[in-house]
Amino acid sequence: MMTDTDVAARAAAAFSDRFEGAPDGLWAAPGRVNLIGEHTDYNDGFVLPFALPERVVAAAARTDAGWSACSEFTDETVRFDDVSPGAVTGWGAYVAGVVWALREAGFDVPPARLAIASDVPVGAGLSSSHALECAVLTALIDLGELDLPLEDRPRLVQRSENGYVGAPTGIMDQSASLRCRAGHALFLDCRTLEVEHIPFDVAAEGLAVLVLNSNAPHSHSDGEYGARRRSCEDAARILGVPALRDVPVDGLSDALKRLDDEVMRRRVRHVVTENQRVLDTVGLLRSGRIREIGPLLTASHASMRDDFEITVPRVDIAVEAALMAGAYGARMTGGGFGGCVLALIDADRADATTAAVTAAYDRHGFAAPTPLVAVPSPGASRLA
Numbered sequence: 001m002m003t004d005t006d007v008a009a010r011a012a013a014a015f016s017d018r019f020e021g022a023p024d025g026l027w028a029a030p031g032r033v034n035l036i037g038e039h040t041d042y043n044d045g046f047v048l049p050f051a052l053p054e055r056v057v058a059a060a061a062r063t064d065a066g067w068s069a070c071s072e073f074t075d076e077t078v079r080f081d082d083v084s085p086g087a088v089t090g091w092g093a094y095v096a097g098v099v100w101a102l103r104e105a106g107f108d109v110p111p112a113r114l115a116i117a118s119d120v121p122v123g124a125g126l127s128s129s130h131a132l133e134c135a136v137l138t139a140l141i142d143l144g145e146l147d148l149p150l151e152d153r154p155r156l157v158q159r160s161e162n163g164y165v166g167a168p169t170g171i172m173d174q175s176a177s178l179r180c181r182a183g184h185a186l187f188l189d190c191r192t193l194e195v196e197h198i199p200f201d202v203a204a205e206g207l208a209v210l211v212l213n214s215n216a217p218h219s220h221s222d223g224e225y226g227a228r229r230r231s232c233e234d235a236a237r238i239l240g241v242p243a244l245r246d247v248p249v250d251g252l253s254d255a256l257k258r259l260d261d262e263v264m265r266r267r268v269r270h271v272v273t274e275n276q277r278v279l280d281t282v283g284l285l286r287s288g289r290i291r292e293i294g295p296l297l298t299a300s301h302a303s304m305r306d307d308f309e310i311t312v313p314r315v316d317i318a319v320e321a322a323l324m325a326g327a328y329g330a331r332m333t334g335g336g337f338g339g340c341v342l343a344l345i346d347a348d349r350a351d352a353t354t355a356a357v358t359a360a361y362d363r364h365g366f367a368a369p370t371p372l373v374a375v376p377s378p379g380a381s382r383l384a
């Protein structure tokens, strides 16, 4: 695993290479992993992500006019003056989208050059795209001395992703990348956007969160995401509540009786019980009982597998193998149909757990998963 300094040094070197001169500064924003609370965000519910040490670093400087961006991922340098939606496509849309959203919000965005380096795995469900947007946003805010309070920044990034990039994502990923603190998970109420920093210093307890990228191709995820969202919205309408967040867990059986559709009933059961699992996890963590959250993680997985039906064999196999190898709990994390699995384990069991999942994958003819030990890390900031 590369450290922050390596990524920062690479971003600075990329800047000098492509743009000449030195950057005015370096800004970083992390990827994230969601500890628990899946598909609860767009139901106005609760989530509990934490930021990763893996981050996107933007080396940036003010310039005279327009915006240019380069990334070590590609030789192409993106340049644009026009930020109307559709004008910039490809990875540059994540940069242009942030400029657009800032301007839509009435800010005078400074013309800038940005060079991007990153060690956030791309397309693994660890939100490299939001890390990129949040690094760009943080850089532009500082370069232009824009007055945008931290608590208002996630909405702006969401606007960029929804309105410019065209991805119908919720509010969790940007909130995590911007607002997390080291050694804590971020308890976020997706309705009020209130946050509470919940102590989650796994290392101090001799524990670790192992994240395994299943490397499963998740080609169907967009359509399925839309279908799940619609199903939840339809159910809320039938139940006469603004969102499924408003169905308490002790009102669940009554609510289910009012729904005719068997599939919809299962979707609702997932969301309602998942919200409660987030609250229960927060309760345990507040009293320092980290190990005891394990069964909640595993129950979350079962709910995603059986009720919300968003898992795939590769993530189910990984969860099962991690549990067999002694994990306290394990679940798929992220939107589903692939992506990563996380397991709460004793800190010295990372290699053994990875080996167990690799062996199970091998038996099924799947390529080995990619491991990462997820240390709860701080949100976006200026590095230099």
Ligand code: ADP
Residues within 6 Å of the ligand: 056, 071, 072, 073, 090, 091, 092, 094, 116, 117, 118, 121, 122, 123, 124, 125, 126, 127, 128, 129, 130, 132
């Ligand atoms: P993820 O789960 O990683 O967010 P997405 O498909 O939402 O997956 O976003 C991945 C996209 O984000 C990439 O295809 C690319 O366009 C952009 N991206 C992420 N990191 C970088 C980077 N370091 N440089 C350029 N583009 C990046």
Ligand code: MG
Residues within 6 Å of the ligand: 127, 128, 129, 130
């Ligand atoms: Mg993304």
